[in-house]
Structure formats: structure tokens, C-alpha cells
Amino acid sequence: MTAAVDALVARMTDLLDPLQRAADPARHFLGTYLRTTRAVGAALDAGVFEDPGWVSDxxxxxxxxxxxxxxxxxxxxxEVPxxxxxxxxxxxxLPPEAHVLLGMNAHINLDLPQSLxxxxxxxxxxxxxxxxxRHRDHERIDGVLAARVAAEDLALERAGGRRTRFDRVLGPVNRRASRLFLRESRRKVWANASALHAARVxxxxxxxxxLAELERAATDRVRDLLRPGPVLVRLAVHGFGVTLG
Known part of the structure; x- marks a missing residue:
């Protein structure tokens, strides 16, 4: 990993420790994110990206x-969006996987276009x-995330995620759906970043x-995910990402 990613992992670890001691539900998304960041660091070391310096930044x-x-x-x-x-x-x-889904949705839909x-x-x-x-390296991140889906599913189950026998049967289907949702959201993120760039100019x-429009759309999507009922059905209907008109 680069020095910058090493420092990021250290910051995440420092923030995660007290959350775990307090059994704070925020630990679920942060723990997932920490493991994913380490995976990105390993991909950087493996030469997966065309411009590793840019990907690290x-x-x-x-x-x-x-x-x-x-x-x-x-x-x-x-103070927060x-x-x-x-x-x-x-x-x-809420089960651990719900907190991870909410965090992923907020982070990808609102933060990722801004960061780009x-x-x-x-x-x-x-x-x-x-x-x-830049676009190709943006898409290569999908491969890193997709490779983590099964391991993260297991980690969330160990953290107390709710898994019935039926859930276990559906596990492979849900993992495929997760990969599709991630790809769909990243396509929308790139389009939203382009729209924000046009506004920046x-x-x-x-x-x-x-940006205010993006925040409203991202807020509405998280609010939708919090409604009672089958989340995967709503994701199939509305998608994971949001789109700036």
C-alpha cells in the first residue's frame, strides 16, 4: 500500500476501535470499509490500476x-449532509447488513461524484x-468490490446479521444482485460527476x-431504503444509484 493509504487505514482503525467497544452500529460500515480499503491497497500493490498514484489519492x-x-x-x-x-x-x-447498505448508499451517491x-x-x-x-480505473474498482462481496457477507453474518435458511439459499443470488447494483451505481456516479463538472465550469x-440537487436525491434514496419492506425489490425497481436530471 502507499503511505497515504497506510495512513488512511490507521485513521480508520483508530476510529473503529471505540465504536466496537461501544457496540455502536456505525462499526458495521466502517469495518466493511476498512477491509475494502485494505483490498484496494493490495490491488494497488498488484498493479491492477493504470495510474496507481491517482487511484491512491x-x-x-x-x-x-x-x-x-x-x-x-x-x-x-x-452538521452532516x-x-x-x-x-x-x-x-x-437494524441488522448489520442494513447499516452497511445505508452507509454504502450515502457514500457512493453523495460523496463519490464530489470526490471524483x-x-x-x-x-x-x-x-x-x-x-x-480515469474512467477505466474507476471501473476497475468494481472488480475489487465484487471480489469482497462473499467475504463481507460472511463477516456481517458473524457480526450478528440475520440469516435464515432461506437467506442462505438466496445468498448467491443476493451476491450477484449486489454486484449488479454496484456497477449500476458507478455508471450513474460517473454521469453525475460529469454533470457536476459542467456546473463547476x-x-x-x-x-x-x-450539489444541493444531488444531496436531495441521495437523501431521498436513503429514506426509501429505511422504509419497511423488501429492500431488494425496491432496489430492483429504483436502482441503487441516483441521477442528476
């Missing part, structure tokens, strides 16, 4: 949006070759307006 920047929100919520929940307020404020009695803009400056959006490399006011 992006990985750290993206994670810090979540970690900053997590720490801010401990001081004043009103809507999707994170709902995710962090969810019923602690922070690590892809306007000059890179204007360079077709550079932008294509237009000016600060236009960017703020589009």
Missing part, C-alpha cells in the same frame, strides 16, 4: 468525506486520453445548486 480523498462526516456527526448531527444524517441516525436494532471532481481537475476533463484512463453558484 482518490481512495484517500473519497474515504475522508465519509470519515469527516462520521466524526462531525458525533459532535453535531446537523442529509444522507449521512439518516444513515448515522438509523435504528441501532476533487481529483479530476477541469484540465483533465478536457483531455480525452486522461479522462478515459459554469460557476460556483451553479455548482452549489447542482
Amino acid at each position: 482518490w481512495d484517500v480523498d473519497f474515504a475522508e468525506l465519509y470519515l469527516d462526516a462520521l466524526e462531525a456527526h458525533r459532535h453535531d448531527p446537523a 442529509g444522507p449521512w444524517r439518516l444513515a448515522f441516525g438509523a435504528d441501532p436494532a 471532481l476533487r481529483v479530476i481537475p477541469p484540465r483533465d476533463f478536457a483531455d480525452a486520453g486522461v479522462l478515459a484512463r 459554469e460557476g460556483a453558484e451553479a455548482y452549489a445548486r447542482r
Whole structure:
């Protein structure tokens, strides 16, 4: 792993320890994210990405949006964006996998487009070759995440996830669905990042307006996931990601 990713893993570990001691439900998403970050670090070491330096910078920047929100919520929940307020404020009695789903949804839909803009400056959006490399590395992350789905499913079961015999039979189906949802959301994320970039070029006011639209859409999606009923059905109908009009 790069030094920057090593430092990120250390920060995550420091934040996770007290959450685990307190049995705070936020530990479920952070624990999953920590393991995923280590997997990204291993992929960097293995030469999976075309531009490992850029991926390392992006990985750290993206994670810090979540970690900053997590720490801010401990001081004043009103300080954090809507999707994170709902995710962090969810019923602690929800199963671990529900807390992970809420965190993933808030982080991917709201934070990921913003992070892409922070690590892809306007000059890179204007360079077709550079932008294509960024897009390919963005898609390669799917492979890292997909490879983690089965292991994370097992980790959540060990953490107290609710698994009936029927759930175990459906496990392979649910894992395939998870991979499809991740791919679908990342396609939408790239489109949303492009929309935010167009607003950035237009000016600060236009960017703020589009970012507010994204936050509202991401908040509505987390709120939908919190409604009672079959979550996978709603994801199949509405998708995992959101789209800026």
C-alpha cells in the first residue's frame, strides 16, 4: 500500500476501535470499509490500476468525506449532509447488513461524484486520453468490490446479521444482485460527476445548486431504503444509484 493509504487505514482503525467497544452500529460500515480499503491497497500493490498514484489519492480523498462526516456527526448531527444524517441516525436494532447498505448508499451517491471532481481537475476533463484512463480505473474498482462481496457477507453474518435458511439459499443470488447494483451505481456516479463538472465550469453558484440537487436525491434514496419492506425489490425497481436530471 502507499503511505497515504497506510495512513488512511490507521485513521480508520483508530476510529473503529471505540465504536466496537461501544457496540455502536456505525462499526458495521466502517469495518466493511476498512477491509475494502485494505483490498484496494493490495490491488494497488498488484498493479491492477493504470495510474496507481491517482487511484491512491482518490481512495484517500473519497474515504475522508465519509470519515469527516462520521466524526462531525458525533459532535453535531446537523452538521452532516442529509444522507449521512439518516444513515448515522438509523435504528441501532437494524441488522448489520442494513447499516452497511445505508452507509454504502450515502457514500457512493453523495460523496463519490464530489470526490471524483476533487481529483479530476477541469484540465483533465478536457483531455480525452486522461479522462478515459480515469474512467477505466474507476471501473476497475468494481472488480475489487465484487471480489469482497462473499467475504463481507460472511463477516456481517458473524457480526450478528440475520440469516435464515432461506437467506442462505438466496445468498448467491443476493451476491450477484449486489454486484449488479454496484456497477449500476458507478455508471450513474460517473454521469453525475460529469454533470457536476459542467456546473463547476459554469460557476460556483451553479455548482452549489447542482450539489444541493444531488444531496436531495441521495437523501431521498436513503429514506426509501429505511422504509419497511423488501429492500431488494425496491432496489430492483429504483436502482441503487441516483441521477442528476
